[in-house]
Amino acid sequence: MAHNVGYARQIFLNLTSWRTEARRCLCQTGAVLARHKRRVPVQQKVTKYLRKKVPVISVFKEMTVKELASSMEKDTKHVISCLRGLNISQTVKKDSAILDINVISEVCHMSGVKHRIIARPSSHKAVAVDHDVYSRPKASPSICKPRPPVVTIMGHVDHGKTTLLDYLRKSKIVDMEFGGITQHIGAFSVTLKDGKSITFLDTPGHAAFSSMRGRGAKITDIIVLVVAADDGVMPQTIESIKHATQSQAPIIVAMNKCDREEAEVEACKRDLAEHGVVLEELGGDVIGVEISALHGTNIDALQEAIITQAEMMDIKADPTGAMEGRIIETKTEEGRGKIASILVQRGTLNLGSFLVSDLGFCKVRRLNDEHGKPMKTAGPGQATEVVGWKELPSPGAEVLQVENESQMKKVISYRKAHEQQLREEEEWNAIKENRRSHEEEHTLKVKRRHELGLKQYVMSLRRELGELDITKPTEDMSVPRLSLIVKADVDGSLEAILSCLETYSSDLCEMEILSSGVGEVGQNDVELAEAFDGIVLAFNTKSSDKVEKLATDCNVLIRKHNIIYKLVDDVKSILNERVLPQIEQKVLGEAVIQKVFYVTEKINKKNKKIPVAGCLCINGVLDRSKQYKLVRGSEVLHVDTLYMLKHFKNEVEEIKDNMECGLAFKDHGVDILEGDSILCYEEYQVKPEITWNLPF
Template sequence: MAFYRVCYHTPKIISNCIKLSSCLNHSNNRTKCISTIYGKSQYHTSQTFWKRRKTVEERKSSRIIEYTPKAKAKVIDVWRNITVAELAQVLDRDVKYVCDLFLNQVSGGRTVISDQALLHEAVKRSGHRMRVVANPNDVVEEEVDRDIYPRPPPTKSQLKPRPPVVTVMGHVDHGKTTLLDALRNTKVVASEFGGITQHIGAFSVELKSGAKITFLDTPGHAAFTAMRERGANITDIVVLVVAADDGVMEQTVESIRMARQARVPILVAINKIDAPRANVEETKQMLVNNGIQVESLGGDVQAVPISALKRRNLDQLTEALVLQAELLEVGADPIGPVEAVVVESRLHPQRGRLCTIVVQRGTLKKGDVIVADTSLCRVRSIKDHDGKQLTEVKPGYPAEVEGWKDLPSAGEVVLQVDSEKTARNVIKARESKKQLAKQEEDAIAISSKEEQHDREYKEKLMHKRRMGRFRLRSQGPRGKEIIDDDDGTPRINLIIKADVDGTLEALLNTLDSYEEPDCVMDLVHYGVGAVTESDIEMAKSFNGIIYAFNSDCPPKCKDLADQNSVPIKHHNVIYKLVDDVKEEINDRLPPISYEEVIGEATVLQQFDINEGRKKVPVAGSRCIKGVLKRSAKFKLVRNEETLFDGPLSSMRHLKNEVDSIKKDLDCGLQLQDKDLEFKPGDTIVCYENKSKRQETSWDPGF
C-alpha cells in the first residue's frame, strides 16, 4: 500500500507538500495519512485523496511520485558528477522520466548533477536507495613509483681515472692494521682495544710515487663477518694479509671466499717474515691448497713477503697495487647525481649522526641532499679521516658526512636527489614497500599459525570427545585453557648500546647465535650512541642489564641507574662482552646435583642379630675403597642392579658403633630396609649428594 501526504490548502502549498513527501510518517496496515501544515491536521481516506488530486492536476501541472517503504528499496550505484543520461541508464528508464524525478529542475541528458542532496532526493522519488561509488568510466592510473635507483652504468667515454679502493682482509692478529699504519705513518693499532679491529676504517693514502689509494681496513674477527662482506663488495682489489708464522687460518679462508664472491682480484701480503717461526714457502703452499695460485708456484696471484712492523718490502707491495690498478683501468663518472656506499655510521655526542661513505659516482658537495635507505641527509659538513674539512668528494675517495636526520645502516647505497621534498617522497615510497613486504610475511606467518591452531584445536576436540564428560587436566573451569606465561625457565634481558652501527650489527649477530633452552635470552632494546635515561627506565621495567660497548654513560644516567639498581656494564672487546653474558647466564641456571662416591665395601657374609623378637640381617663387609661415613647415603648393588638406596641404621666396628670406616677395615652395616638380605659379593657404595654450578653450552665461535 502506498501512502501520500495531502492537505486542504492552496495549490502552491499542495505542491510544496508533494515535494516534502520524503518525510512522510505512516503506520502499517492503515490507509489514512496525517499531515501537519501550519499547526493543522487533517485525516483523509485514499479515495478522497484521489478526488482532490484531480483538482490539483487541473490547477497546476505536477506529478505525485509514489514512495516504496525503505526496507524494500533497491540499492543503485551512483557516482559524483553523474549525468542525467548515466542516471537513466542506471535506473533502466528514459531521460524524460529522470527529468521528472528532479521536478523539471534539470533538462537534457548531458546535464551534470553535482548537487548530492538533489541527487539523493531524486533517487528516493524513484523508489530506490543509492550508494556512491567510483566512476566506472574513469581510467585508473597506475601508481607512480617514486623510489630512485642508481643510474645505468656509464659509457667508457664518461669514465675518468680515480683512486682504486683496496680492502685489507685476513685473520685476526695477522697484522692488517699494522700494515696500514706503516703505509700512512700512524699508530692506529695502539688505540685498538684487545689488539683487534672492531670497525671498518676508510682513508686515503698518497704513496711516495704520487699515486693515491683508498684503503678499507676490515675486522678479521669471526664476529665481524658481515662487516668484512661489505668491505669486499665495495672494493676494487683485496690485499689478503697472511702471517708467515701462522699460515692460512679460518678467517683467511672466509676472506678468500668473500673476495671470490665479489669477483675481486687478490694480492697476497705474507706478513711477519721476521718472526722466529716464519715459513714463507709453507705459507705459500697453504695458499695454493686453498685455491690461491701464487706466481712463484706457477700461478697468477702476486704474493709479496713483508714485515709491516719493521717496514720491510712495503715498496714492492705498493708497486704491485699500483700495477694491478692500472691493469684494471679503474675509473668512474664524476658528473651527475652522487652514488656512494655507507661504510660505517655512528652517533657523536656533539656532532650528531655521522656516516663514513665511499663515493662511487658523481661528486659530493656541501648542501647536497642524499638518501640512504629511509634516512635523509642534507650535507652539512664533509671531513676526511684526519678531520680536515673538504669542499667536495670525488669518486674513489672516502669522507665522513654530517647532517643525517636518521642513522643509516652500514652497507646501504647512498643516492642524491634534487630536494628534500623528493627525498621525503622517496623515503615514503620505500617505507610503503617495506610495509607491504612485512604484510606479506605476516600473512604467511598468520596463515601458518592458523593452520597450527586449527590442528591443535581438532586434536583437543577429538581428545575431549573421547574423554566424554571429563575435562582435560590442562583446562580450568568451563573448559577454559590455562595459560601460564611464566614456566619457571631462567631469563636474561639485555639492552645493547654500541658506538657504531657496524659493531652493533656484529654484536647482534653474535647474540642471535644463542639457542640454548635452559635460559631464555631476550634482546629488549639496542641502538647506537650513549646510554640514555629511557634505556635505564626500560632496563628497570624488564629487570635487564645494559651493555655499553665502546659507548659512554653520562653522569646523570649513571646516578639514575644506581638509584634504580640497574647494572650497566662497559666493554670494548667483543669476546669479553660475550664472556660476561655467559657468566650472567650461568648465574641464572639452577645448580646441577650429582653423586660423589666417597667409599665402597664388599659383603663378605650376612649375620642375623636379634632386635626384640625379630631377626635383622647385618652385612659383614670390608671397606675396599675410600671411607664409609655413617651420615652418608648407601647403595646395595648386586649384578649391576641397585636393590637399596638410602641411609644406614647402624655401622659397627667390632662391637662399637662408629661414624666412619677406613679402607681395609671390617665392619657391620645395617640398612634401614630390614627385610633385605645380603649375599657374599654384593657391593655397598657410600656416596654424598652434591651440587655444582651449571654452565651454558653456548659457543658463539670464539
C-alpha cells in the first residue's frame, strides 16, 4: 500500500499545466489515500501546486501570433497549430493579427495558461512620444519673395466661369466638360505679357459642389466672382460671397455677358450691394470689370485688376526649405495609381521628396502641370499633379514634406496610433455614459420597488406591459429599399454625389449607401450589390469587361453617368420603380336607409329571414358588383358585397340617383337601422411618385 501512495505522489509531482488531468488522477487515487488518512494533506499540496504553476498572461485586442506566443513563452508554431485546431478561416502567419478576442482566449485555454484582457500597450507608447511633423514658423520677410497670386473663379452655374477660364488658357475645356458644367477642381497658370503669372483654381458652380467651393476659398488669395449681367445674383452667387467672407479674401467682380441686349448691369450692381459686395463706382472698395468671356472683351482689364490687387496685398512666400501646401483634388487612374493635385504654398517641391498629408503619404515619382507635361520643381503659388501616393489624403488637407522615408513612416504610425487612441477614448466615454444611465435607471427601479412594495411593483409592471401593443410591428417591413454602391473618378465628385444623396428623404422607399469610393467598379462592388439587391452608380469612371460580365451574371445594374443631375434623376426614377402601389377608394354612389324589413329566402335548402334595407339613392350610382360600406354617423360598421339589389320586385344591376331600392348584404347578421348610410365604392391601385427636388 505504501508503494501505491508513493506512486500517486509521483504522478502529481510530474503533472503538467493540464489541470483536468490532475483532478482526474486525484479522484482515482482518492480511495487509497483515504485509507491511510493522508487524503487532505495531499489534496492541499496538489491544489497549491496547481495554483502556483498556472501562469497568468496579459492579452489585448488584435494581438499578433508572435506577440501571443511571446506572452505565453511558447513558439509561434504552437500558436499557429492551436489556431488551425480552431478551424480559423484566415491565413495564419507569424505577423497575422488575431482579430477576435474570444479566439485568443481559446488559445490560452488550450495552452494551459490563464489570461487577463488589457488595452493594447503599443498604441499608448507610440502616442507618448510625439513623432508628428508640423508646419514651420512664419518665415522672415527678408527671405520671402513675390509669388503668383492664387485666384479662385466662383459663381453660379452657367454664368460663364468655364468659358472665362477657357479663354484664359486658350483651350476648349468648355467643350470637354460633360453637360457644360465643371465636375471637379482644376488648376492652371497664366503668364501675362509682362512676365508675371497668375495661378487659377476652377471651382464648380453647380449646387452639389458647395463643399468643394468652400475648400477653394480657403486656399485662395483673390476671388473672382463671375455674375451674368442677364441673370443677376443667384443662389450659388450668394454662397460664393459667404465663402469669400469666411476666408477673408478680397473679391473682384467679373460682370459677364455684358454684350447681350438683355443685360442689366446696373441692376446686378444693386443686387450685389444688397448682399454686401459694393463696387467702387457705388462708393465701395470692390473692383468691378465688365467683360464678355465668350468674345474676350476686357479680359486684359480683368487680369490687370488681379495683378493690381495682388501688388496691394504684397503676396510673398518663402521658396526655401521643406515644401508646405494643400491638397486640391485626389483621384485614382488605371496604370498611374493614386494621384493628388497640390497647391504649393511654401518651399519648393522636387522629385523624390517624401510627403505626408492626413494619413496619406508618398514618395514623389512624377510632377505634371495642367497639360500633363512633366515638371522638375514646383515653387510657391504653383499647382502640380503628384504621382506616387501609397495612400490618398482628403482634399483640402495640409501637405508637409519630411526628410526621408524613415521619418515618413514614423509620422504616419504616430498619426494612426493617435487616431486609434482618440477612438478608444471616445468608445470608453460612451461605455461610461451607458453604464451611468443604466445605473440611474436601475436605482430608480429599486427605489420605486421599495416605495411600492413587491406586490404593488409587480402589478404596476403588468399594467405597463398591458398598455403596450405587442402585436404592432416596430418597423414597417413593407417599405421597399434601394441599396447603392457609389464609385467616382475623384474624391471631390464623390463627396458632391454623396451630399446630394443625403438630401433624400421619403416614406415611400428607403435608400441606403452600402459603400462608396474612388476608382473603377470592382468585383467586390458587384457582389455587394447582388447581396443587397442594389445597384452600382459609376460617375465618370470605368468597369472592366470581367466586371461587366459578372454584373450581367449576377443581374446587377451598373448605371454610368458623367453629369451629376442626370445621376440624381436616374436614382429618382429607380426609386419610383420600387415604390409599392397604394390602394385608394372612389365613392360611386350613396344611399340612405329609410326602412328595414325582412324577407324569407331559401338558403341552403332552408327558409331564412334576412334583413333588407329599403333605401333611397341620394347621389351617384349603386352598382351591384362593387364594394359597400355601412356607415352610422362617422363610423364604418361593416364592409361587404351585396346579396341582392332590387328595384321594386325586379333584380337590377344598378340603381341611379333619386331611385328607391331594396338591398341586402351577403352577411345576413349585419345590424342595420333606419338613418344609416350605405356607400358604394370601388378600389384601384395608385403608384405615388417620390418628391425629391434639388436646386440644379
